[in-house]
Amino acid sequence: TMILRDGMCPGLDEELVRELRAADIKTVEDLVSSDVEEVAQKCSVSYKALLAVRRVLLAQHTAFPVSGADLYEELLSSTAILSTGNPSLDKLLDSGVYTGEITELSGGPGSGKSQVCFGVAVHISHHLKQRVMYVDTTGGLSASRLLQMLQAESSNVEEQMEALQRIHIFHAFDIFSLLSYLYSLPATIQQVCVSVGGGSVKAVIVDSVSAIISPILGGKQNEGMSLMIQVAGVLRRIAKDFNVAALVTNHVTRGGGGGGGEVQAGLGLSWSHVPRTRILLERTESAGTGxxxxxxxxxxxxxxxxxxxxxxxxxxxxxxxxxxSAAKRKLDDSDSR
Structure with missing residues (x-):
C-alpha cells in the first residue's frame, strides 16, 4: 500500500496531503476507494481537483487486467528459437533453445556437455551474429577450442575474430561470485546492446551450474538450498526480462542407492523444476567402432x-x-578444372 505524499502526482501538494490525513485518507488505496465528493467536502478542497488527483493515482498504481490472448500474443512476438547448429539436438529441442526459458544438459564426465555448450556459443555468435554470455565454473573453457570450431565455420580471420568478440566469458569458481555476476548481468546486457560490434545478448550459458551448487548442498543449515534457489530465480528473471535463452549443464546421479539405478539429473527435486527442458547426454556403445x-x-x-x-x-x-564440406568443394572444383 502506497502512502500519500507531497509531489506524488500533479496537484497533490503538502497542504492537500495534510488535509487528506486529517480526514483519515492516508494511502492511495484509501483515496481510490473513498467517495471523492464526501472527501472534498470534509477537506474543503475542489471536487474537480481531487477527482483529477484520484484519476492520476489510479493510472499510476492500478494493475490493469490483461487477457490470456494478449499474453500469448506478447509471448509469440518476444520468443525466439536459437538453433544449436546441430540438427539432432535441434530435433529434440523442437528447433533449438528458446529465449525466456532455461534449458539443461545433464550428463556424466565425458558425456560432451561442455562440447555442446562450445558448439552452441559458436553457432549463435557466428551464424546468428548474436552475443553469448558464457560462465565457466570448472576452468574447462578454452579460447583455442572456440577458435578451432570457428575455423571450421569460416576461413575468414576477421569473421572468426568478430565471432570470438561476441562471446563474453566470465570465470566463477564459487556460488557468491556466480550470484554476483548474475545479479550484475542485467546492467551488462543493457550496456552490450548499445556497444559497438553489433548483436544483442541472446544466450547465457552456465557450464556447469552443479559444479558450484552441489558442494554447498546438504548439511544442517539450509543456506545451500537458499543460494541454489537464488541462482534459479535470477536466471529465470534474466531469461524472461531480457528475452535470453539460458543454457546450463548439470551432473548426473544414479537412483536406487546401490549405484545400479536409473541415471538422474543432479541437484535434487527442488532444482528439477527450474529447467523447462532437460536433455540427458551419454556415451554410446559404439565406441568400439572408432x-x-x-x-x-x-x-x-x-x-x-x-x-x-x-x-x-x-x-x-x-x-x-x-x-x-569446404574441402569437398575444393576437390570438386579441382576435378572440374
Missing part, C-alpha cells in the same frame, strides 16, 4: 515433445561439418 565422439541425447523433460525420444549425434559436428 566413433568415440558419438553421443546419445535423450529428452527427459519437455513441455513441447514426448519425453524419452532419443537422438545420436557426433561431438565433432561443430568442428568438422563446414571444414569437411
Amino acid at each position: 566413433h568415440c565422439s558419438v553421443r546419445s541425447a535423450t529428452l527427459i523433460k519437455s513441455s513441447r515433445q514426448p519425453c524419452h525420444i532419443k537422438e545420436q549425434f557426433d561431438l565433432q559436428w561443430w568442428s568438422t561439418s563446414k571444414e569437411g
Whole structure:
C-alpha cells in the first residue's frame, strides 16, 4: 500500500496531503476507494481537483487486467528459437533453445556437455551474429577450442575474430561470485546492446551450474538450498526480462542407492523444476567402432515433445561439418578444372 505524499502526482501538494490525513485518507488505496465528493467536502478542497488527483493515482498504481490472448500474443512476438547448429539436438529441442526459458544438459564426465555448450556459443555468435554470455565454473573453457570450431565455420580471420568478440566469458569458481555476476548481468546486457560490434545478448550459458551448487548442498543449515534457489530465480528473471535463452549443464546421479539405478539429473527435486527442458547426454556403445565422439541425447523433460525420444549425434559436428564440406568443394572444383 502506497502512502500519500507531497509531489506524488500533479496537484497533490503538502497542504492537500495534510488535509487528506486529517480526514483519515492516508494511502492511495484509501483515496481510490473513498467517495471523492464526501472527501472534498470534509477537506474543503475542489471536487474537480481531487477527482483529477484520484484519476492520476489510479493510472499510476492500478494493475490493469490483461487477457490470456494478449499474453500469448506478447509471448509469440518476444520468443525466439536459437538453433544449436546441430540438427539432432535441434530435433529434440523442437528447433533449438528458446529465449525466456532455461534449458539443461545433464550428463556424466565425458558425456560432451561442455562440447555442446562450445558448439552452441559458436553457432549463435557466428551464424546468428548474436552475443553469448558464457560462465565457466570448472576452468574447462578454452579460447583455442572456440577458435578451432570457428575455423571450421569460416576461413575468414576477421569473421572468426568478430565471432570470438561476441562471446563474453566470465570465470566463477564459487556460488557468491556466480550470484554476483548474475545479479550484475542485467546492467551488462543493457550496456552490450548499445556497444559497438553489433548483436544483442541472446544466450547465457552456465557450464556447469552443479559444479558450484552441489558442494554447498546438504548439511544442517539450509543456506545451500537458499543460494541454489537464488541462482534459479535470477536466471529465470534474466531469461524472461531480457528475452535470453539460458543454457546450463548439470551432473548426473544414479537412483536406487546401490549405484545400479536409473541415471538422474543432479541437484535434487527442488532444482528439477527450474529447467523447462532437460536433455540427458551419454556415451554410446559404439565406441568400439572408432566413433568415440558419438553421443546419445535423450529428452527427459519437455513441455513441447514426448519425453524419452532419443537422438545420436557426433561431438565433432561443430568442428568438422563446414571444414569437411569446404574441402569437398575444393576437390570438386579441382576435378572440374
